[in-house]
Amino acid sequence: MLKRDSPSDPLPEPFPVADSGYVSIADTDLRSEDELEREADERRRRRAEALSELAGETSEFRRPFAPRNEAMILLENCTMVYPGDVVGLDDVTLQIDKGEWVFLVGPSGSGKSTFIKLLLKEIDATNGNVQVGGKSLRTLKRSQVPKLRRNIGCVFQDFKLLPTRTVYENVAYALEVQGQRLDVIERKVPEIIGLVGLADKIDKLPHELSGGQQQRVSIARAFVNHPPLLICDEPTGNLDPETSIGIMQLLYRINRAGTTILMATHDREMVDKMRRRVIALEEGRVARDDRRGGYVEEEEQV
Amino acid sequence: METRWKFFVLEALKSLKGNFATTIAAVVTVLVVMFIAGIGIALGSYVYNYSNKVRDDVTIRAYLQDSATPRQIADIQRTITETPGVQDGSLQFVSKDDAILRLQKQLGKDSELLKLTLGNPLPASFEFKAVDPDQTAGVAKAVAGLPGLDPPQAGLPNPDYGAGKADRVLKTAGTITIVLLGMGVVLAIAAILLIGNTIRLSIFARRREVEVMKLVGATNWFVRLPFMIEGMVCGVAGAILASVLLAISYQTLLADRVQSSMTGNGSPEAIAFPLLVLLLIVAGLAIGAIGSGLTMRRFLKV
Numbered sequence: 001m002l003k004r005d006s007p008s009d010p011l012p013e014p015f016p017v018a019d020s021g022y023v024s025i026a027d028t029d030l031r032s033e034d035e036l037e038r039e040a041d042e043r044r045r046r047r048a049e050a051l052s053e054l055a056g057e058t059s060e061f062r063r064p065f066a067p068r069n070e071a072m073i074l075l076e077n078c079t080m081v082y083p084g085d086v087v088g089l090d091d092v093t094l095q096i097d098k099g100e101w102v103f104l105v106g107p108s109g110s111g112k113s114t115f116i117k118l119l120l121k122e123i124d125a126t127n128g129n130v131q132v133g134g135k136s137l138r139t140l141k142r143s144q145v146p147k148l149r150r151n152i153g154c155v156f157q158d159f160k161l162l163p164t165r166t167v168y169e170n171v172a173y174a175l176e177v178q179g180q181r182l183d184v185i186e187r188k189v190p191e192i193i194g195l196v197g198l199a200d201k202i203d204k205l206p207h208e209l210s211g212g213q214q215q216r217v218s219i220a221r222a223f224v225n226h227p228p229l230l231i232c233d234e235p236t237g238n239l240d241p242e243t244s245i246g247i248m249q250l251l252y253r254i255n256r257a258g259t260t261i262l263m264a265t266h267d268r269e270m271v272d273k274m275r276r277r278v279i280a281l282e283e284g285r286v287a288r289d290d291r292r293g294g295y296v297e298e299e300e301q302v
Numbered sequence: 303m304e305t306r307w308k309f310f311v312l313e314a315l316k317s318l319k320g321n322f323a324t325t326i327a328a329v330v331t332v333l334v335v336m337f338i339a340g341i342g343i344a345l346g347s348y349v350y351n352y353s354n355k356v357r358d359d360v361t362i363r364a365y366l367q368d369s370a371t372p373r374q375i376a377d378i379q380r381t382i383t384e385t386p387g388v389q390d391g392s393l394q395f396v397s398k399d400d401a402i403l404r405l406q407k408q409l410g411k412d413s414e415l416l417k418l419t420l421g422n423p424l425p426a427s428f429e430f431k432a433v434d435p436d437q438t439a440g441v442a443k444a445v446a447g448l449p450g451l452d453p454p455q456a457g458l459p460n461p462d463y464g465a466g467k468a469d470r471v472l473k474t475a476g477t478i479t480i481v482l483l484g485m486g487v488v489l490a491i492a493a494i495l496l497i498g499n500t501i502r503l504s505i506f507a508r509r510r511e512v513e514v515m516k517l518v519g520a521t522n523w524f525v526r527l528p529f530m531i532e533g534m535v536c537g538v539a540g541a542i543l544a545s546v547l548l549a550i551s552y553q554t555l556l557a558d559r560v561q562s563s564m565t566g567n568g569s570p571e572a573i574a575f576p577l578l579v580l581l582l583i584v585a586g587l588a589i590g591a592i593g594s595g596l597t598m599r600r601f602l603k604v
Contacts, residue, residue, distance in 0.1 A: 154518070161514070
């Protein structure tokens with residue numbers, strides 16, 4: 001049922017990476033938003049460049065944290081029926097390994113959001129089993145749900161930042177909910193904000209930032225705990241293509257540092273360029289699960 | 303733990319400042335309710351104390367004829383002391399001189415009325431109380447008709463215990479107490495609903511925020527506590543303002559009149575003001591905490 005190539009199959013490198021072999025997100029200086037806002041010509045030129053890199057790059061597969069064939073996410077015959085007989089997911093079985101990068105595609109109402117809500121235990125599956133990080137969510141106590149969520153970073157299309165808090169406070173909140181010590185917070189938060197390239201915006205409120213910058217803040221918040229799993233629900237859905245590339249580069253680096261990434265997206269171009277595992281949902285069922293898929297079914301696999 | 307409390311309090315204060323309009327609305331709501339409640343409590347306690355005092359103070363007076371012989375007087379005294387139900391040690395002989403002195407004290411030394419009277423028209427009397435105020439009538443009856451007592455006339459019963467008066471006062475006090483209690487219950491319900499509603503508005507305006515907090519792994523208590531502290535701050539602020547308002551209105555409207563009509567020791571007192579303030583503050587705290595705590599519940603199901 002699951003169409004998957006062997007795990008040893010090399011993945012293309014969508015972004016050029018320094019050839020030290022080991023890449024952590026800390027090594028990378030990210031481009032700032034201001035740079036992205038240069039003249040139109042310059043932008044277009046660079047975008048074309050970036051996309052050509054995504055398309056052409058097929059360098060040898062070298063990752064510090066290869067997928068370990070250990071399940072990060074496991075769904076077994078999972079069915080979700082909402083009140084009113086609305087089917088969210090219909091008998092879905094799939095496994096996502098630790099360290100993988102997976103695109104979740106499909107039209108609206110195909111079950112992407114249901115899938116994500118199940119993983120966060122916002123809802124409970126009507127039938128079947130959901131496991132995250134080896135733990136069954138069906139038997140997970142209500143009181144343990146916050147703990148689960150601290151281990152899953154979330155990035156959303158609408159950013160979901162706290163509107164009355166500064167960049168710093170938004171990121172710090174994710175640590176405060178765990179009762180982190182103040183000195184830890186004061187050390188980690190500026191560090192991660194620097195990593196996403198917003199050091200100069202640290203005291204700004206969300207509405208003072210551009211969409212791309214806000215999404216960087218939400219990524220910083222999602223990643224400040226270094227969760228093993230990062231779920232992104234259309235992270236570039238509200239962003240222009242240039243800004244999207246920056247966000248994807250950021251997520252790419254996070255993935256290379258070992259974090260599993262599950263990304264629901266409609267960004268056809270990005271899926272087609274990056275050539276990662278694609279799970280396509282249709283009416284709550286897995287219509288396609290390609291190891292190196294495109295956004296739509298293709299006659300000839302690359 | 304200490305730093306956590308500091309965090310919660312700071313969070314609460316921050317959001318009170320950030321939602322200033324709602325804060326004011328909540329405080330004013332508490333203020334109005336507490337003001338009315340304060341008047342009710344003061345009035346109720348006054349009526350309660352007054353009726354108790356009337357009840358406890360029901361004194362039976364047996365008036366003697368001026369012509370009563372010492373033997374008759376001794377007999378009357380013995381009969382009273384031997385009557386079951388007479389309060390030990392309550393028996394007091396009031397001579398004609400005592401009686402006129404008392405009247406002088408009540409009316410003032412220079413009263414025209416006293417100047418007009420020739421000699422001393424007041425009779426000597428025995429004063430005593432029943433152990434159980436409700437048995438007053440029975441006890442009085444046992445003494446009635448003894449030789450040496452003034453014969454009762456229409457409108458001037460002897461012994462006299464102000465038969466109708468005490469009954470009427472007690473009945474009225476009972477009615478007032480019931481009305482005040484009823485008002486208190488209605489007021490308390492109204493207060494909780496009003497405050498709950500105000501807080502619901504405030505939380506509803508921030509439900510997205512609550513949702514985000516839960517998504518980054520905040521426990522219910524972590525989200526709830528700042529809101530509850532907020533509610534308590536509003537409650538206490540409202541209660542304090544209501545106390546100030548009560549004090550001001552008492553001083554400007556009532557103080558003089560109360561002072562002049564209720565001199566003399568033993569006049570019934572309303573509840574002590576500091577105690578009233580304490581009561582209002584505790585009620586404000588409770589209503590704020592319970593109101594927001596309960597209202598939070600539905601918004602925490604994320």
